[in-house]
Amino acid sequence: MRGLLPHYFLFSLIQAGRLPVNIAMNLDIPLEAKPCHKAVRVPSRKHAPSARSVRITKSLLTQKTNQPPSHGEMARLLKSVASDRSVEAFEALFRFYAPRVRSFMAMKTGDRQVAEELMQETMVSVWNKAAQFDPERGNVSAWIFTIARNIRIDFYRRRRPAFDPHDPAFVGDDTPSAEMEFEQVQDAALLRQAMATLPPDQLDVLKRAFFDDVSHSTIATELGLPLGTVKSRIRLAFEKLRSALEGRR
Amino acid sequence: MNIQHHLSDDLLLDYAAGNLSEGWSLVVATHMALCPSCRKRLSAMEGAAGALLDKVEPVEMPADAWDRMKRRLEGIRIEEVKAPRPAAPAGSGMVFPEPLRSYVGADLANVKWQALGLGAYQVRIPTADPSTQVRLLRIPAGKPVPEHTHVGRELTLVLSGSFHDGDDLFGRGDIEEADDNLLHTPKALPGEDCICLAVTEAPLRFSSWIVRLIQPILKI
Numbered sequence: 076m077r078g079l080l081p082h083y084f085l086f087s088l089i090q091a092g093r094l095p096v097n098i099a100m101n102l103d104i105p106l107e108a109k110p111c112h113k114a115v116r117v118p119s120r121k122h123a124p125s126a127r128s129v130r131i132t133k134s135l136l137t138q139k140t141n142q143p144p145s146h147g148e149m150a151r152l153l154k155s156v157a158s159d160r161s162v163e164a165f166e167a168l169f170r171f172y173a174p175r176v177r178s179f180m181a182m183k184t185g186d187r188q189v190a191e192e193l194m195q196e197t198m199v200s201v202w203n204k205a206a207q208f209d210p211e212r213g214n215v216s217a218w219i220f221t222i223a224r225n226i227r228i229d230f231y232r233r234r235r236p237a238f239d240p241h242d243p244a245f246v247g248d249d250t251p252s253a254e255m256e257f258e259q260v261q262d263a264a265l266l267r268q269a270m271a272t273l274p275p276d277q278l279d280v281l282k283r284a285f286f287d288d289v290s291h292s293t294i295a296t297e298l299g300l301p302l303g304t305v306k307s308r309i310r311l312a313f314e315k316l317r318s319a320l321e322g323r324r
Numbered sequence: 325m326n327i328q329h330h331l332s333d334d335l336l337l338d339y340a341a342g343n344l345s346e347g348w349s350l351v352v353a354t355h356m357a358l359c360p361s362c363r364k365r366l367s368a369m370e371g372a373a374g375a376l377l378d379k380v381e382p383v384e385m386p387a388d389a390w391d392r393m394k395r396r397l398e399g400i401r402i403e404e405v406k407a408p409r410p411a412a413p414a415g416s417g418m419v420f421p422e423p424l425r426s427y428v429g430a431d432l433a434n435v436k437w438q439a440l441g442l443g444a445y446q447v448r449i450p451t452a453d454p455s456t457q458v459r460l461l462r463i464p465a466g467k468p469v470p471e472h473t474h475v476g477r478e479l480t481l482v483l484s485g486s487f488h489d490g491d492d493l494f495g496r497g498d499i500e501e502a503d504d505n506l507l508h509t510p511k512a513l514p515g516e517d518c519i520c521l522a523v524t525e526a527p528l529r530f531s532s533w534i535v536r537l538i539q540p541i542l543k544i
Contacts, residue, residue: 116448137390162397169393174382180537181383191386192432195393202397213367216374217424224373234346235339236423244421248360267378285373286380291334305348306334313333316372317365 144171146263149215150208157205165202168215173198176223182286183227193230197223214263220285227288262320271317277312280305327359332411340369347456350427350449351479351499351523352401357421358497419484424521427451428460432484432519437462444469459524463487466514475512476525478502478531480510485518487511 092227155164176197181190200222208218228235239245250258270278283294293311295302331339331352339352356362370522418425419432427449428435437445443464451458460483462470469480469487479501486495489510494500502508512518 162394165397166390169390170325173389173393174385175377175380177383177385178380179377195396199400201398203400213370214374216378217367217370218374220373220377221370228342234349235342235344236346236350236353236427238353238363239422242357242422242426244357244418246358246360246421248363262368262371263374266368266373268374270375281372282376284337284343285376288343290338290342290343301398308339310333313337313365316368320368
């Protein structure tokens with residue numbers, strides 16, 4: 076049932092003339108061809124002809140925007156947004172994350188305009204909530220993913236109850252906070268390395284789960300695999316990631 | 325007291341990705357409020373998602389994207405940096421953690437139970453999710469869980485007391501994941517009533533009015 080909504084939504088966009096039919100059609104093609112990226116990029120060229128922005132802020136001058144900057148650098152920029160309301164630091168974050176968040180949004184919605192709006196919402200939220208970023212609980216990329224995810228959930232009018240670390244009945248962790256923060260910085264680097272070594276079939280299942288916003292049974296149908304195989308790929312992938320993290324401890 | 329029975333990877337992944345509907349999410353989030361180890365696993369999964377986000381092929385942005393963003397920021401009033409709320413005092417004596425407590429509207433002491441018969445009680449917890457049925461169960465000490473036949477997946481989280489299912493023991497914070505392939509006969513341990521949060525797939529609606537009429541009597 077959940078899968079029907081986006082299609083119906085797309086269908087109404089096609090009818091309203093907001094979305095070219097070929098883009099919507101592309102969505103049914105398996106991910107290998109990265110149809111969603113293409114689908115989004117084609118119309119966006121129309122929007123931004125030759126004068127694509129080449130301005131890059133100082134902090135990102137040393138690296139291409141495709142190259143992930145260090146997590147320490149990102150955390151520093153975000154801290155500067157939180158404490159000094161630094162527009163410059165925010166611009167550096169925006170230049171790196173906004174195109175990626177827009178890609179992420181486009182994968183599910185398939186609509187350029189909706190993806191643009193949801194990206195803007197996400198980045199405004201990053202600006203507003205910067206002070207709530209807790210380096211003990213994860214790195215900046217993970218935090219921005221959770222914001223984008225929650226905005227996507229809201230857009231589809233779903234609810235996702237969450238725990239509250241300030242609740243008196245909440246059972247906290249004994250690990251000292253300085254240690255947690257250190258662990259998180261290390262974990263981010265280790266996770267990145269470990270992800271690079273995952274077999275393609277396991278990585279593919281994770282991508283579909285996180286980005287396409289579909290259930291495991293939908294993934295199984297799309298890949299023509301039994302549900303058990305999809306579940307075991309998930310389990311194997313996370314066993315591998317966890318053992319990479321535990322190797323450090 | 326240590327939690328022995330945790331969330332499965334695929335359930336946790338669904339929650340991390342935002343693909344889990346409200347009913348299941350409620351029990352998953354309530355378990356995590358009690359389980360630091362599953363929260364660590366969740367944060368590793370969100371870390372994996374963040375690493376994937378870093379690697380996503382970025383779309384080419386409209387030339388004015390940043391300028392439009394900057395104009396939007398100018399319209400936002402400068403917010404005070406909020407100091408983190410002080411940690412809550414330990415040992416509050418509350419049984420239901422958030423998000424459950426808000427859903428129930430009370431803690432255990434003030435729950436308005438409905439009798440199910442044979443000493444068991446339940447309270448239905450309303451959600452906006454029509455695909456699941458969420459309720460609190462109170463199983464009398466030493467008695468089996470009523471109505472444990474179900475269609476599809478069932479998640480049971482122990483909040484107080486304990487039950488055993490075969491050789492497995494489930495205490496506060498433990499979660500049992502069962503599907504219709506598993507024939508299980510959970511039974512509360514003697515000495516204390518067992519309070520559980522149970523989520524199942526919403527019961528089937530039968531088309532025949534005769535079946536619909538006797539459905540509540542048979543409790544199917």
